[in-house]
Amino acid sequence: MNQINFLGIGLNPITYSELFKKIDVWISDKSNRSHHIACVNAYNISLSLKNEKLRKIYNAADVVGADGMPFVRWIRSINKQSCDRIAAPDTILQLAEHAKMTNYTFYLYGGAPDVCVKMKEFLEEKFPHINIVGHYSPPFRELTEEEDQAIVDEINSLAPDIVCVGLGTPKQDYWIADHLHKIRGSVLIASGATFDFFGGRIKMAPTFIRRSGFEWLYRLLGKDFKRLWKRYTVMYFLFMYHFFLQKTGIAKYHLIDSKHNDFLLEEHVPA
Template structure:
């Protein structure tokens, strides 16, 4: 452990509560001409990917908040490291920020998901939070965008000046997109939102709260409708994380956290 984060196989996961997160977000979006900020919601899958992917290692450690997306991470930070920490999962974070927008009048932009899913996510949030101001939404093509298409999207976002941008392109595509564009977008907070679009858009059912709080949400998702897509993530990559974390804690292998790696 160093400072206010905990080293999970080389990724510095921040010990942060939602009250602390709100304070940071309020400060960040006060300057619409300033640089944008990145909230990364990191779980065992993200950490396992970063072991052999130096770009992801840099992106996660370079995020302004590297939140603990996963009950095992939260419990370890709370119980073992004795630090206050909330679960900074994308669905929870977006809901909390949407509620907080009742006071702070945040504006939102949704980028990602299938076309119908993106629209349904917008409708879900607007129904749940009548006060919410979603000023734009877009479902990009699944293929790689041309430089001209990407520039057009960035120009639209900058013209709208959203406070919160939910990026739901899947891991690691959404992480790369945020890293490539965060310096081009001014005064926003970007959240890698992953399956949140599918949850809020109704394509995939979110696990009940008691399962999410138990730490076995991964099992609920694994045996859901996306088994063919998720089995490698939850069986192979989670095993990679457990193995490397055991090596780290035993002292056999050392994994260093290097923060502030902006190019």
């Protein structure tokens, strides 16, 4: 699949119609390994600059979607390619709507217990046809091997098509990487704040704000300011700084082979 290099992470320009076709192929074989849709934004990329494990996880994903309108606009205007915003909330809503025709089944893994239940209720109210076959809110601590295996066994027995994983970044990304070959025939999506949005803990930005590219500001000024201020100030500044270095040629972030997780940064210091 075509990739566009953003600081060593290869984003895939893709539309939802193209994504649906891929998912249909993936879930047609329930004996096969699961597949990973990574919704990557500036925060994810900033974290990956100094986190090789996370960088490998994103680059190894089956689809690395552009989660953020600035990415989408860059791909559309500069690279002249069709691209939809593959953000987890939008993607799950699109998949839930598309399930009218495909009968996709869903499993929710993550969020606080009440939030997980409320997310399930929200989706079932908005999409009466949706089939959520199971849900589980894991404890904040790390699961024992026995507890984890029990969850894997449950998910495999229910055989959901879509597994929404809401554990927060980067914990949810690590979980997906660890379970990609344990869970069979599903599509795993790191869903993070989607659980809070759909579960009613925090308010989702209106559509026009999400399309404007300023959803980050809406969230920053909301109830999670203390948790998000660093993400939307320090980490976004870090992204813009490195993106400037990449586009001016001062630093090169080579995407050697994204599916084999190779990464190389060369800095060119002016004489």
